[in-house]
Amino acid sequence: MRVITANVNGIRAAAKKGFFDWLKKQKADVVCIQETKAQEHQLKQPEHDDPLFYPKGFYSYYFDAEKKGYSGVALYSRKEPDKITMGLGWDHADTEGRYIQADFGKLSIASLYLPSGSSSDERQANKLKFMDRFMDDLKAIRRQRREFIICGDYNIVHKEIDIKNWKSNQKNSGCTPEERAWLDVLFYQVGFVDAFREVNKKPDQYTWWSNRGNARANNVGWRIDYQIITPGLKDKVKKASIYKDSWFSDHAPLIMDYDIDF
């Protein structure tokens, strides 16, 4: 099966730039979207009344933030899920549209948008609070007898190999030792696996570039989008690719192939 995760940086803007035309060609089974920056009713207004946002051949689910133009996740699936869960049962994740999960037999696939902390110290504190609470859920997930693929924008780089300017970003949100230690706990203590790194050990594999300067042209990037899997799926990871030429977002989609029937 093929799972794609993509932070679209506004699904209406991405649609105008041809995101859905691109998606159609990708042979995805499940698509996890972050930062829709829309409420579902806005995708149904006459001027946007387009089956675009409900791509043909997919079951489509949106989980929006209460605040307009902000955050929001979505999930598209070729197969109808047994169950869809929106939110995590706590205010921050639920009012800001940050988590949606689809269950298929004993496999769950989720789309996560972890808060950014780059705009202020207050936002960073807010991000750390979310991470702390979310870690409890991740631990609970590991206690379930299910396999998980938690896709999304984690807004954190893990290692030096995951960012161009390692040294100069140690104090910047997304690359602080505290945040990277959180990923260490996730991978080395809780036991989740960074599916991309299972099959690709190369440097300069970024999924996000600042839109300031010529960051993208110079590949001055960060790898902050992941597919995090339970260890039972470790041997099922077949292939990973980052669609770094994505013209419809400041993030690059992460396309992963798994040896899983779907």
Added chain:
DNA sequence: CGTAATACG
């Protein structure tokens, strides 16, 4: 500086 509504990333 872009997205989408005046903040947030």
